[in-house]
Amino acid sequence: MGLLGAHVSAQGGVQNAPKRGAELECDAIAIFTKNQRQWRARPLKEEEIEGFKENMKRYGIKIALSHDSYLINLGSPKEETYKKSVEAFVDEIIRADQLDLPYLVFHPGSHLGEGEEWGLKKIAEGIEESLSKVPESRVMLLLETTAGQGTNLGYRFEHLAEIMDMVGEKNRMGVCFDTCHVFAAGYDIRSEEAYHETFDEFDSVIGLDKLKAFHLNDSKFPLGSKKDRHEHIGEGEIGIEPFRLLVNDPRFREHPMILETPGGDVWYSANLKLLRDLIE
Template structure:
């Protein structure tokens, strides 16, 4: 008897220029079953308002494309761990608006970069992030969106480049905030976690489990890395075209059912090819 094949939830960060629904159709056109997108301009403080017309177009596109497990990526300006009170206030405000848009569009995940210490210490930054998140407890329960801490490359003063940071934040807020983790392959590799081989993955997952808990691993950003292991520099490469290599992605496709989102640099035509390659890996397993 043939076992029913599990649906592969795989997509890319598509463009919402012209309306959120456009990101869904762009995903459909490249063979994606999910997408990540920006609900608002990621480089502006002032958040966008989604009107009735756009919401209707979104809902229509959702049913036409059959996309599920949709993820929003928060604005690059937001720093929930800022030691600067004015910036912190602005960040929390922008993050709240982001959560509201996610609720309105009923997206599954809101992926966010934990924060950056800037002039403060890492410990202070982590504590501020925890406080910021806890201050949103009422709001987050008004919808179904789960917040996902994204692992970072550790560029500049950003925190979240080691599993200890992510684990600390997660364990302090879980129970109050629906929260999980999105592993970005380029970022963890640049941060020093080797994932180039099966053996390396096993070791890295053991570390993840010790500090965070594998049950909190909710999603992946799939990116190869231009820079070397431990470089702490965040530069995405196409799948198989960077320092990580294909074996890593084969391992992910055959070992994890969590949703996966490409953020590779060459856009829709290349994503289409990458989705084809990655799907093949997953199907080989069956």
């Protein structure tokens, strides 16, 4: 049935996130470990780190993931942005490590006109450079599937496979499967047949053993639209059926499944209830 949950706010400090998750009855949560719209942040304080770990236990959250800042672009052809991105990415890894988070989910990056092959190489270079600065880190970096808006890479399973192939330390890499993004990118999952075809393709291109987490979102825009706009579960172009298949898929029983639907906590509750009702 997966470990169901949502992306919750870390306002007031990361230590507040587990309680918010528990109020929504989450088994899993995702957080930003710093303001996602700023390059720099002060380091986490010891009391925040300890408070977070304590509250994870106290509120019975089974797993927490971090999501990287939206500013980071490891595929940037602009040297200054690339450098800032590596620096910020390393900081993300350090924070996730301090909080004992097993996974850091990140958007691969955008090539901004330099071309896809160039961008994929640059991203792999950025990941390797970042990893080399934190050799002791235990955090696994999860490449997120993307919708393919603009020059964003990661909208083909082949992109993710290629990046992972180029990164030396493969055991430090995995994938986060976002249902909205994958669908907007052109992979159908709406019928049982299409669902199985898409996961078979994922398995042959990347390997299902590399799939570590999900973002569960319906899509406002149709199949192949390449537009990244999340919708409430069952209310969008994907519809309810694939979510029923996902939460009952025995292959994904231990996988965190994180909602990023619009509208905040009230809607998270409604979406989570809907997903739980689908479990057979």
